[in-house]
Amino acid sequence: MIAGHYGLAAAVKGKEIRTPLWALMLATVWLDVLFVPLVLAGVESIAPVPGTNGGYGQVIIHADYTHSLVGALVLAIVFGAVAAIPWGRRVGTVLGAVVFSHWLLDLVVHRADMPLLPGDLGNFPRLGFGLWRLPAAAAIVELALVAIGAWLYLRAASSVAAASGPIGARRAALLAGTILAAGVFTLAVDVLIG
Secondary structure (H helix, E strand, C coil): CHHHHHHHHHHHHHHCCCCCHHHHHHHHCHHHHHHHHHHHCCCCEEEECCCCCCCCCCEEEECCCCCCHHHHHHHHHHHHHHHHHHHCHHHHHHHHHHHHHHHHHHHHHCCCCECCCHHHHHHCCCECCCHHHCHHHHHHHHHHHHHHHHHHHHHHHHHHHHHHCCHHHHHHHHHHHHHHHHHHHHHHHHHHHC
């Protein structure tokens, strides 16, 4: 659900104008950013679902630290606390919530491969509603997140541009919003088709 995460970040930017867009984009994939070095170190892994080629939604993710419920909460709190230093408590809270939103969105699409505790301590049942079992439905949900996020971002960019006065500033804001929307949509299509 990579593109869907970015769509959510764009939607949040539409409501939280003071939060830097780059920080929202980083926050929305922070769990995956940390997942990569852990995969390279052999601590976490990803494998195709048996009998598939491992394409869109056809994977089982063994992210027992970054994608455990408690692990995601801790990473979100730390990210938000660090972000609050330069930008204040509100922006830090928003960014921490966006980090945790990654886990919530993954809960919807993942198979039951997300543990409650880091390292799967306690060996509790794993979580995941498994929307990836229905790739077309998962793709529709992901594209909807991208479309809604892009629309909310464009709407916010238009309001900021209208309030800023000069025609040049308005055009620049609308151009930036259009480029973001096109980029996120292109990413979504690439992820879903590729």
